[in-house]
Amino acid sequence: MSRTTRSSCSRSCRSLLGLLLCLTLLLGMSGCGSGGDEAPVLRVGVALYSQDDTFISALVQHLERLAREEEQQRQIQIRLSVMDGGSNQTTQLEQVDRLIGQDCDVLCVNIVDRTAAAVLVDKAEEADIPLIFFNRQPVAEDIARWEQVYYVGARAEESGTLQGQLVLRSWLSDPEVDRNGDGVLQYVMLEGEPGHQDTLLRTAYSVKVLTDAGVSVEKLAGESASWKRGQAMLKVQQWLPELGEDIEVIFSNNDDMALGAIDAYREAGLTLPVVVGVDATEPALESLRNGELYGTVLNDGKGIAQAMMDLILALTDGSDPADAVELVEEHYVWLPYRAVTLANVDSVMDSGT
Ligand code: GAL
Ligand code: CA
Numbered sequence: 001m002s003r004t005t006r007s008s009c010s011r012s013c014r015s016l017l018g019l020l021l022c023l024t025l026l027l028g029m030s031g032c033g034s035g036g037d038e039a040p041v042l043r044v045g046v047a048l049y050s051q052d053d054t055f056i057s058a059l060v061q062h063l064e065r066l067a068r069e070e071e072q073q074r075q076i077q078i079r080l081s082v083m084d085g086g087s088n089q090t091t092q093l094e095q096v097d098r099l100i101g102q103d104c105d106v107l108c109v110n111i112v113d114r115t116a117a118a119v120l121v122d123k124a125e126e127a128d129i130p131l132i133f134f135n136r137q138p139v140a141e142d143i144a145r146w147e148q149v150y151y152v153g154a155r156a157e158e159s160g161t162l163q164g165q166l167v168l169r170s171w172l173s174d175p176e177v178d179r180n181g182d183g184v185l186q187y188v189m190l191e192g193e194p195g196h197q198d199t200l201l202r203t204a205y206s207v208k209v210l211t212d213a214g215v216s217v218e219k220l221a222g223e224s225a226s227w228k229r230g231q232a233m234l235k236v237q238q239w240l241p242e243l244g245e246d247i248e249v250i251f252s253n254n255d256d257m258a259l260g261a262i263d264a265y266r267e268a269g270l271t272l273p274v275v276v277g278v279d280a281t282e283p284a285l286e287s288l289r290n291g292e293l294y295g296t297v298l299n300d301g302k303g304i305a306q307a308m309m310d311l312i313l314a315l316t317d318g319s320d321p322a323d324a325v326e327l328v329e330e331h332y333v334w335l336p337y338r339a340v341t342l343a344n345v346d347s348v349m350d351s352g353t
Contacts, residue, residue: 152304
């Protein structure tokens with residue numbers, strides 16, 4: 001089948017599906033689809049950079065739960081095909097080709113390498129399948145290539161700023177943080193994957209809060225541990241013999257790496273400095289409650305999944321996406337971050353985010 005034939009077929013299938021979904025919604029619970037008729041099927045392709053990532057796998061679980069809830073409410077079937085890119089862009093491109101071949105109605109892509117976004121946008125446009133990028137943000141020019149492309153995520157600089165504010169508060173309120181009493185904040189930085197927007201901006205903005213507030217800082221070490229707990233533990237173990245007693249603050253671009261740092265201190269039997277992360281994953285909240293992790297910043301995976309589901313439904317039932325989610329510059333949905341410490345952990349987590 002030629003590309004043109006397949007893409008116009010997929011277009012007409014999708015508009016037919018839209019019509020069926022609309023009818024289901026209009027008829028509500030009044031028996032549409034009764035008498036043994038199959039509920040209309042919505043096919044959603046989800047391509048992940050890596051399923052072996054604590055935050056991403058939790059986000060997908062939220063998406064799966066929401067799909068089940070919407071199936072009940074709307075009397076439709078939602079088939080999520082989740083693919084694990086294994087941190088390899090070539091693999092992910094093949095997976096996206098397969099999802100397009102399966103005639104999915106919407107594509108959700110957590111892109112491995114943001115510089116490959118243009119190719120993906122062109123593939124989606126050619127097949128006329130709306131494309132939602134999430135968590136890993138392509139550059140603005142690529143998002144602007146086609147009107148049916150969206151990005152759902154959180155602003156990286158905001159998480160860096162909130163993390164910096166947590167550290168500033170502890171520095172100003174607790175003289176013990178300045179272990180050597182020299183008035184300078186000695187820190188190390190555990191970075192996520194090189195080139196990721198969250199790595200670059202969290203690293204820069206967290207420290208900027210301190211320097212903007214007039215705090216003198218000294219960076220003792222900084223390296224990428226690619227978001228991973230095990231890698232972070234190894235890095236910190238390498239730093240400890242030389243820097244152990246000098247480190248006053250450990251900034252970590254995410255919680256998994258912060259927990260890796262804590263593992264290294266625990267194993268060495270050393271007193272923990274101030275350790276801060278980002279994400280508010282379950283194990284991080286447990287560590288915070290145990291008094292190990294000083295603070296974290298909630299990365300709202302549940303909210304991201306909800307916005308994605310709202311967009312998916314709007315894009316396939318013929319309604320205006322701008323009525324379903326708060327769209328910024330026609331393409332972006334931004335979720336807010338929130339700072340979490342022992343003082344507010346229960347209220348933040350109870351508030352549903
Ligand atoms: C970040 C998150 C990291 C990691 C990364 C993957 O937003 O804080 O833990 O999941 O996304 O892209
Ligand atoms: Ca000091």
